[in-house]
Amino acid sequence: MTTFFSKKFIILYSLILATIISAVIFPWQKEQSQIVVGEPASYTIISPTSLEYNSELLTNNRRQAAAAAVEDIFVLNPDVRDSQVALLNKQLNNIEKIRSDNISAISVKESAINSLKIKELSNNSISLIVLMSDDEWGMIVDESSNILTKILTGSISSAETENIKKRINTYISSQYAKDNQLIITEFVRSFIQPTLILDQERTTLLKEQAKAMQPVELIIINQGDVIVNQGELVTEENFETLGEIGLLKEGFALTTILSSILKSTLITILFTIFIYFSRPHSLDSLKKLILFSMILISSIGVL
Numbered sequence: 360m361t362t363f364f365s366k367k368f369i370i371l372y373s374l375i376l377a378t379i380i381s382a383v384i385f386p387w388q389k390e391q392s393q394i395v396v397g398e399p400a401s402y403t404i405i406s407p408t409s410l411e412y413n414s415e416l417l418t419n420n421r422r423q424a425a426a427a428a429v430e431d432i433f434v435l436n437p438d439v440r441d442s443q444v445a446l447l448n449k450q451l452n453n454i455e456k457i458r459s460d461n462i463s464a465i466s467v468k469e470s471a472i473n474s475l476k477i478k479e480l481s482n483n484s485i486s487l488i489v490l491m492s493d494d495e496w497g498m499i500v501d502e503s504s505n506i507l508t509k510i511l512t513g514s515i516s517s518a519e520t521e522n523i524k525k526r527i528n529t530y531i532s533s534q535y536a537k538d539n540q541l542i543i544t545e546f547v548r549s550f551i552q553p554t555l556i557l558d559q560e561r562t563t564l565l566k567e568q569a570k571a572m573q574p575v576e577l578i579i580i581n582q583g584d585v586i587v588n589q590g591e592l593v594t595e596e597n598f599e600t601l602g603e604i605g606l607l608k609e610g611f612a613l614t615t616i617l618s619s620i621l622k623s624t625l626i627t628i629l630f631t632i633f634i635y636f637s638r639p640h641s642l643d644s645l646k647k648l649i650l651f652s653m654i655l656i657s658s659i660g661v662l
Contacts, residue, residue: 373627376652381623394607396598403589404601410580412603416595417576425573426566433516433555440511443550447507450477451500451546454488458496465489479549484542491539499539503546506530510547515554524548580604 393401457463457471468489473482488496509530515523527544535543580586580600587597601607630652 373631376630376656377620377623377627379656380626381620394593394598394601396593396595398593399590400587400593400597401589404586404606406580406582406584406586406600406604407606408580408604409582410604412578412580414576414578414596414599416599417578418573421576422570422573425569429562429566429569432558432562432565434558435514435554436556437512437554439552439554439556440508443511443552444504444508447546447550448504450475451503455496455500458489458493477546477549479545480542481545484538484545487538487542495539498535499542499546502531502535503543506543507547507550510551511554513554515551517553517555520551520553524551527551578603 394404453475454472457468460468463471469482469485472480472485472488488499491499506527510523510527527547528540530547531540531543578600580603586600586604587593598607
């Protein structure tokens with residue numbers, strides 16, 4: 360019978376066995392960084408090296424802040440005046456047709472005017488409109504259209520709209536009766552709109568210029584600097600720095616690799632000692648030795 364009981368064979372076989380055991384017990388799933396933005400650091404992280412890098416995060420934050428500081432640019436849109444005055448005149452003409460109806464009852468006329476949905480026109484004003492003379496109505500029509508045109512010719516922002524509505528009475532001549540002044544006020548107030556619109560192109564251009572003027576944020580890290588202390592919340596800036604240093608890369612940690620090698624070496628040594636002293640007859644047959652090895656490797660794989 361051929362014997363394989365030699366030092367060279369045992370050493371070679373042990374190396375092969377240790378390699379196979381290492382492959383079996385090694386955690387092949389790549390390790391991920393356990394550092395999460397917004398979560399406390401589980402340990403103090405110190406920079407292992409010195410580093411200078413351009414912070415994309417801080418540079419972007421600075422540029423966004425600069426862009427936000429640029430106020431929106433608004434320009435006067437004369438189309439607002441023309442469209443709103445046209446809408447007012449259209450409703451005034453509708454009311455004129457209702458008033459000129461000599462067949463319908465007063466209540467029917469009031470309901471018809473109310474159905475026009477002129478938002479600021481009160482029920483009391485509607486009743487007065489139905490009953491007033493043609494001369495009075497004609498003066499109200501002219502005054503309402505003229506005042507709305509005058510107001511909307513100027514620049515009115517969204518913030519100023521309500522204040523303008525409150526001051527409409529200052530545009531109305533005192534020669535009108537109070538009831539008629541109220542009707543004119545309600546008509547004009549119903550069609551007041553901001554005349555300033557956002558100049559998106561110019562605003563965007565100024566914001567981009569403000570961004571471009573901001574310098575790149577340079578971060579300098581010295582070896583031994585504390586990036587984040589244990590228990591502190593990890594910020595986006597901390598996370599970026601750790602990534603630049605290379606502490607966030609996924610892969611196999613050196614300690615994991617060394618641990619697998621040490622474990623496999625220890626198991627192989629113990630197995631060799633066991634075979635050598637307790638089952639020496641197994642060394643006189645390669646088949647027996649391979650069988651014992653397969654049993655060992657299978658057991659480790661299951662565990």
